[in-house]
Amino acid sequence: MAESERVVPVHPIFLANLRDHVHHNLRDAIVAGRFQDGERLSERDLARELGVSTTPLKEALRQLESEGLVRTEARRGVYVTFGAQQAEEMSLARAALESMIARLAAKRAEPSDVERLRDLVRRMEGATAAGDITLLIDLNEAFHGHIHEASGCDYLCRLQAKQQMYNHTIRVGLLGEAEERGLALGEHRAIAEAIATGDQDAAERIMRDHVVRSGQRHVQTVFGATRLGDTI
Amino acid sequence: MAESERVVPVHPIFLANLRDHVHHNLRDAIVAGRFQDGERLSERDLARELGVSTTPLKEALRQLESEGLVRTEARRGVYVTFGAQQAEEMSLARAALESMIARLAAKRAEPSDVERLRDLVRRMEGATAAGDITLLIDLNEAFHGHIHEASGCDYLCRLQAKQQMYNHTIRVGLLGEAEERGLALGEHRAIAEAIATGDQDAAERIMRDHVVRSGQRHVQTVFGATRLGDTI
DNA sequence: CATTGAAATCTGATATATCAAGCATCAGAT
DNA sequence: ATCTGATGCTTGATATATCAGATTTCAATG
DSSP, rough: OOOOTTOOOOGGGGSOHHHHHHHHHHHHHTTTOSSSTTOOOOOHHHHHHHHHHHHHHHHHHHHHHHTHHHHHHTTTTEEEEOOHHHHHHHHHHHHHHHHHHHHHHHHHHHHHHHHHHHHHHHHHHHHHHHHHHHHHHHHHHHHHHHHHHHHHHHHHHHHHHTTOOOOOOHHHHHHTSSHHHHHHHHHHHHHHHHHTTTHHHHHHHHHHHHHHHHHHHHHHHSSOOSSSOOOO | OOOOGTTOOOOOSSOOHHHHHHHHHHHHHHHHHHHHHHEOOOOHHHHHHTTTTHHHHHHHHHHHHHHHHHHEETEEEEEEOOOOOHHHHHHHHHHHHHHHHHHHHHHHHHHHHHHHHHHHHHHHHHHHHHOOHHHHHHHHHHHHHHHHHHTSSSHHHHHHHHHHHOHHHHHHHHHHHHHHHHHHHHHHHHHHHHHHHOOOOOOHHHHHHHHHHHHHHHHEEEEOOOOOOSSO
């Protein structure tokens, strides 16, 4: 028996390091709106508050900067750049990327992928009817995850994940509303069928509208009124 | 006379620092294919070659990592992650984002924006007829830049810029072909008209196909055969 | 000869000291 | 009272020393 059937290699990324801890901490705090837009961060003070040296903190800040969540001005300070408009645009970015992924999934999906997506939709129907929000969150994630897999994309999926502003708590809040559950179910069903029939344009359009809609709902709950107003 | 009419404030970002130099150097080298996909980089060696300490290099590497161009395995090494597939996906990411921006531009463009875009198209026609590639490159950039402006987007445009794999040299090569110049001109004209008439769906679709097409041409010249083959 | 495992070596991770630029303060000049 | 500019403090930028994990080497062992 090959050993590979009994154990699985550990991915080196799993090993914890301070930089990623700090990065996740700060990212969560920023996208949750716990920092004011434009608020100034001091590297020294932040490092002291976090109990780390400035080296891993600086690396985490550079990652956040690359993600567009902070802006660094040399010898002046680091400033948070995340407010309502950026949240909206981040949501649109995710819609654009996720809909491109859906288009590719519609083009490349195998029959087994279609079967799996339809099965997930059926189980979503059950969870929606039962109002099992925790299960629904897992199924939603599995649904989008399988579309990613069927698309055969890697970079696009990683880039899309960086546009994500939800954590588990926020998802619970969003899906707590029965209306949202119903809308999402219908959209997921339509996306699955578009992929099943290989209709790339439909898959892209429905996915885009789905992500835009749920994103706007989220942004509104976090930031209040949105400038976009009408749907795109 | 207000002083602001005679001088313009310097942006703090303009001030040079080693980190950004290193980042630009490495990014250019990677997207130009001057590193093998999977090639290992040593922080110490690279820092020595570049003549900097590991601190700014580490920060540059974290930015590249956030952009998906390298992957760091703790205490093992930093590996370049950029090959044909990733180049394709990066091109698709730009298409997705740029087409979302075009959609928003079609929704929000003012008459003055439309006038400016049409003027740029006219000048592109002239430059195309004259075969003035340098001018054409500038006009292309101005055209896309003005669509960005008309869209009112900031984050989306910055994210889009990160998907860019062209530098001036590569553009000269691409637009060196008369066929490419003709195709691009027609697409630009159609995009301008879609924005002018507020046709969001058309603006998005034409922009997407435009970016996908020119991206595939570029990827093919750099990496040879593409897996995508047929157009999406 | 194959295998083991400890030591040496290499690596990224982290902490810290130092540097120079930005900025505020305030004394001195007008 | 206002303006000037020198001074000192704060800040991010950079270099470097050190740490501990990962890998390799190689001699001891069966």
